[in-house]
Amino acid sequence: MDLKLRVWRQGGAAGPGGFKEYDAKGISEEASFLEMLDIVNEELTMAGEEPIAFDHDCREGICGTCGLMINGQPHGPQQGTATCQLHMRKFNNGDTIVIEPWRALAFPVIKDLVVDRSAFDRIVEAGGYISVDTGSAPDANLTPVPKEAVDAAFDAAACIGCGACVAACPNSAAQLFTAAKIGHLNLLPQGQPERLTRTAAMVDTMEEYFGSCTNHGECESACPQGISLDYIAQMNRDYLKAQLADLRRSGQK
Amino acid sequence: MTITLDSKVPAGDIAEKWDNHRFSIRLVNPANKRKYKVIVVGTGLAGASAAATLAELGYEVEAFTFHDTARRAHSIAAQGGINAAKNYPNDGDSIHRLFYDTVKGGDYRSREANVYRLAQVSNEIIDQATAQGVPFARDYGGLLDNRSFGGAQVSRTFYARGQTGQQLLLGAYQALARQVGLGTVKLHTRSEMLEVVMKDGRAAGIVTRDLTTGEVASHSAHAVVLATGGYSNVYYLSTNAMTCNVTAAWRAHRKGALFANPCYTQIHPTCIPASDEFQSKLTLMSESLRNDGRIWVSKTADDTRPATQIPEDERDYYLERIYPSFGNLAPRDVSSRAAMRMIEQEKGVGPLKNGVYLDFADSISRLGKDTIQERYGNLFEMYQRITDENPYQVPMRIYPAPHYTMGGLWVDYNLMTNIPGLYSIGEANFSDHGANRLGASALMQGLADGYFVLPYTIGDYLADFLNTTPVPTTDPVFVEAEQAVSDHTRKLLDTKGSRSVEWFHRELGKIMLEHCGMARSRPGLEKALSEIPALREEYDKDVRVLGEADDLNQALENAGRVSDFFELAELMCQDALDREESAGGHFRVEYQTEEGEAKRDDVNFSHVSAWEYQRGGPATKHAEPLEFEYVKLAQRSYK
């Protein structure tokens, strides 16, 4: 199939950016979206133009490195699918495809389609863990965990940290990402001792970088892992508790 | 440099070696630990777990990754599971059995003492990960569940849906993030190590290139740990993530670190077959699928009927037929070669006739679709997204693909390379798996190294350097290394040739797959050894890398990595040629049993081949003899 691409090209965070048009000719339907870009890049290289910079790695939808705004949709038209798992059979011959980086103040553009998502790491560093030093763990079967609880924790833990939720949000909020991390840990017995302090620290850090949530729900539909908005409700509940509870007497400080 | 290969395996009964060793090595007192600085390169399972644990112990740690965050390391992609000798299912497992299975699975080419220790600490890994919040699968009573993997007759594999690597890495990443938050680890992301720096014969630090700004910088420390993963991408197409590479290990090799058993590579039997030339990588379908899927081809060659129209009695379930006791769970090397033979007999399936079937119809009718979905749902979805076929209705098509590298930097029992102060852990080293790795054992090894071995053994080396400061980065050894990095970058940009880096990488991959892949022969390897240097010469003259050195430049990053793959490829072929036997993943067609199985030569090749880099000439070999006291050497049989 033959396609027209309108691709965002930008030198650096401060540099001006703009769209450039490229032809992608003779692309197989079996190719993945990123393989299509590989082909375009090889042609650009041969023509003496610097290839389009884009982030990617596993190409299996699990590392969360890839992430492109495709025709205005984070990760493109296929629900529950990261950019690298999108295949060209989802497009039609002759289509024009607009490709942009994630756009959010907290994700500055590094170059072309590559953005800096390190604000996510700051949120995790603030409390997205269970404090257990190596070697101090009890036997793994000491604490049975109801299967339903593990499954619910897992659904949140499946987050790949790609940032599509932020890119989709009109406010560039990071509620879904933060709630997923908090939900994963707060739903497990192992996560209880730090439940409220964790929630408060992570939410406060999130707010230093990202916008506020106004319940649009765009994040959920953009999420390649289909993470549910319910986790945001749970996070808000825990955050409120953290504000109201006597943390010392509830064993959290 | 004169090299003595001392494995430093402690004396005593195998079950007591690790305990005795921990007692006899020197400790660093807790108050003194903060006086030592350790560099950890790589933040995958091995690197993140090591960096976090070292910091918890009190060391000052600097960690480096070329990824944009530690959570992206290729470990994230591991699907199937992690082994441990817990024996929760009460099916006869034990530390000794895990040890035995691993040595046997590795075709008797690993160091017994290392493998035993690995089995010993395996249980602690499960405890640690569970305490961190890793959501391993559980049964309805809330206790941990297990499944079986190839090469084992017990269920000892812990798993987290089909995303075990993701969940374990998130556990290690969170432990690391906690230390970063506490200020005990300084983490450099988008930062690629390009040189190991030595002073007076010891590791003194590293030189990195900042991938966003191109800045070349030096970092010094009392010790350096390389946890930089495996080199399957030398084949171009593999199941590894696109940026996996050998550069860190190779640059250390060029500085004198021995590279052990480079020819031991693993071809994984269950990957989605390639669909075309433009394909950039191959996708693994976890081996765990072989618990419930049956592998077959048509009994007739060139059968063009769709799978569902081939009647039961015209199907050849060849693994069940040839290996009745292990059946579909025969080890990876054995299953891969069996698939290769089916394709050679023109029994391949799919449009390019490059696959075999993995069929779930029986399991679905026995267990119901829901159970299968529960176990493998995300893998089935992934398969369907890639192939547009529904594996609940038609069998999957699978084929072997390069997946894992058992070879790597030579290390002793302490995980130190032959360069004092330079350590290597995880897939980057050569330890523990011999000539073939069993499924679910890489995650185990990476985390054993990072959480439970290196953080203790490193103290024994550091103890000598109390109250010394690391070599200053203004020292000429650092200045020269920085210059070498800048010169190499300049050279790549100045070549201004006519072909892309990918083109060369693809060509190299074809040579390696054909001659140093699933089957190897003297004439093939000799051919590869003449083709690779010729292609490399062309690369040096004709590669085209556009853009600048002081900017994000992905083609430039890749060009440096491919340069190292060229040199590695030659060493792999040299090693494969030298090893005149078949063992595990290294199959020399000249050395096989009458039934076509790998035939070892224990008299001449029961050793580790550790290669020393020689500038401008072929590498020289040092042999570390392997002794087997506790496992009896035997022809592997999975019948």
Ligand SMILES: Cc1cc2nc3c(=O)[nH]c(=O)nc-3n(C[C@H](O)[C@H](O)[C@H](O)COP(=O)(O)OP(=O)(O)OC[C@H]3O[C@@H](n4cnc5c(N)ncnc54)[C@H](O)[C@@H]3O)c2cc1C
């Ligand atoms: C698809 C797939 C599925 C798998 N499934 C399983 C499984 O089910 N069970 C199992 O046991 N094993 C499995 N494996 C194998 C296992 O995942 C790997 O062997 C293991 O995760 C490697 O971990 P590591 O920490 O050694 O390296 P990696 O996770 O590869 O990490 C390497 C790190 O080093 C960094 N790095 C590398 N070079 C440099 C440099 N020059 N400068 C700076 N940083 C650098 C990278 O940024 C990264 O952080 C699987 C492998 C694949 C490919």
Ligand code: FES
């Ligand atoms: S490249 Fe890893 S999720 Fe897309």
